[in-house]
Amino acid sequence: MDSRWIGMGVSCLIIMIWLFVCGLPTELSTVSFVALAAMIQIAAGYRLGTYVNRLRQMAYHDSLTGVLVNRRFLDKLIREIKLAKIQQYPVTLLFIDLDNFKKFNDCHGHMEGDRLLCQFAAILQASVRSQDTVGRWGGEEFVVLLKHADTQQALAIGERIQNQVRQSLSGVTASIGVASYPHHAATAEELTHKADTLMYEAKKQKDCMIVATH
Known part of the structure; x- marks a missing residue:
């Protein structure tokens, strides 16, 4: 209230x-x-x-980008998973990291790096639906909570994010890990761990999106 x-x-x-x-x-x-x-x-x-x-x-919100801080995002994810268990609907989590961000920072300076992070946060918020939630996990890592969304719907949103990043951010791309409740994880903590792990695998290839298989 x-x-x-x-x-x-x-x-x-x-x-x-x-x-x-x-x-x-x-x-x-x-x-x-x-x-x-x-x-x-x-x-x-x-x-x-x-x-x-x-x-x-x-x-509750990151002072730079205006999206939820990680602790508040995790609280929201935990509540959403509990509700999803009761009402039996899917929830999908995207873990997103900007490729080559350190290189961008070194070339253009931290002020430009901060400006780029703000642009990226705006891209995320514009790419998701009104019921979805965007958070900053730390540094250049961001998270997106997709309510009532299965893996296929999340893939479409992830591709939209990657396309926007390619078009809008100079030489920077996005690597994404995708996992869904209840197919890939039974709790918010498991879902977070799985999507985070997949994101790090995606970063090895850069500009890549990896989806959980089990």
């Missing part, structure tokens, strides 16, 4: 308690004063909620 509305709700509750304890004012000047104080209290609650929202955004 949006913390701004929680802040406003708490402020309204404080005002109601205060009026209950002190009683309703009768004089016009007192009524005006109470109304002004109530407005200030509600505004303060809204601003406090806005600040809490900003702190949550900073804690």
Whole structure:
């Protein structure tokens, strides 16, 4: 829930308690004063909620690219697998690493490298569906959680990502590991390990996508 509305709700509750304890004012000047104080209290609650929202955004999202940090992404993956077990639908995970990123950094500098990572994050977010989730695992490694998606659907999305990277990022390509629940893993941890391992195998060939077989 949006913390701004929680802040406003708490402020309204404080005002109601205060009026209950002190009683309703009768004089016009007192009524005006109470109304002004109530407005200030509600505004303060809204601003406090806005600040809490900003702190949550900073804690949950990568400061450079704006996608989920790895811990929050893993939490989301764990919740999604639990839900998928109950409702019996597939979930697919993509582990993605940028090939030749270190070389790009060495040639163009870290500021350009950061800019490229932001471009890559934007490509990922534009390539997936609205219900999917993008995260940064660390460095130039990113992850994509595909809800209600089997391996074939994930392959199509992975190919779209690779094509966009080839077209948009200078000399940099993407290697991808793909694994799906429940066919390749029974838990979020197993799924993460499998997709990560396949991504490292793909990186040996560069600009490659490897899918789990069992």
